[in-house]
Amino acid sequence: MIIIGIILGFVGLAYLCWLLFALAVYALPFFAGVTAGLATYHSGSGPIAAIIVGAIAASITLIAAQIAFATLRSPLIRAVIALLFAMPAAIAGYHAALGLAHIGISGEGWRQAVAVAGAIIVAATACARMALSGPPDHGQGSAAGVTSPDSLTSLAKQG
Numbered sequence: 001m002i003i004i005g006i007i008l009g010f011v012g013l014a015y016l017c018w019l020l021f022a023l024a025v026y027a028l029p030f031f032a033g034v035t036a037g038l039a040t041y042h043s044g045s046g047p048i049a050a051i052i053v054g055a056i057a058a059s060i061t062l063i064a065a066q067i068a069f070a071t072l073r074s075p076l077i078r079a080v081i082a083l084l085f086a087m088p089a090a091i092a093g094y095h096a097a098l099g100l101a102h103i104g105i106s107g108e109g110w111r112q113a114v115a116v117a118g119a120i121i122v123a124a125t126a127c128a129r130m131a132l133s134g135p136p137d138h139g140q141g142s143a144a145g146v147t148s149p150d151s152l153t154s155l156a157k158q159g
Contacts, residue, residue, distance in 0.1 A: 013100070020096050024126040026062065027088035033058025069130060082130045086123040093122025 037054025041047060069081045097118020101111040 016096075020093065020122060021125045024089040024093065024122050025085055025129045027092045027126070028065070028085045029058040029062040031088050032061040065130075078131075082127045085130050086126045089126035090119040090123035094119035096122070 033054040036057035041050035098115035101114040
């Protein structure tokens with residue numbers, strides 16, 4: 001019975017880690033939605049209106065960022081958008097890793113080291129997922145499927 005508990009504990013831990021990495025990109029829209037929902041609730045609206053406003057704000061944040069990331073070609077702007085998504089994911093990763101470190105690590109220094117490593121890994125995952133959500137960046141020339149007439153004549157002479 002103890003072995004089954006240990007195995008199920010590891011399965012649950014693996015599932016929570018997968019969930020953290022899969023949802024890392026949605027940390028910024030979630031924080032924006034919660035902030036908008038709380039602001040709506042504290043302004044005198046009811047809880048239903050706060051939930052609706054929060055869901056709308058989160059959806060708009062996610063969709064606007066994905067559209068901006070996909071359409072803008074400037075690497076600097078794309079990096080800023082990716083960092084905007086990575087920072088809340090890093091905070092969530094830090095606290096999740098710190099919570100897991102409290103379970104199995106007794107030294108405070110090692111807990112902090114594991115938490116910082118978790119924050120870096122989750123932030124990198126959010127950046128990578130954000131970069132993969134956009135269309136591929138095609139270069140110029142034959143790599144993009146565009147060939148010049150000179151390259152066509154040189155290929156005809158070789159063949």
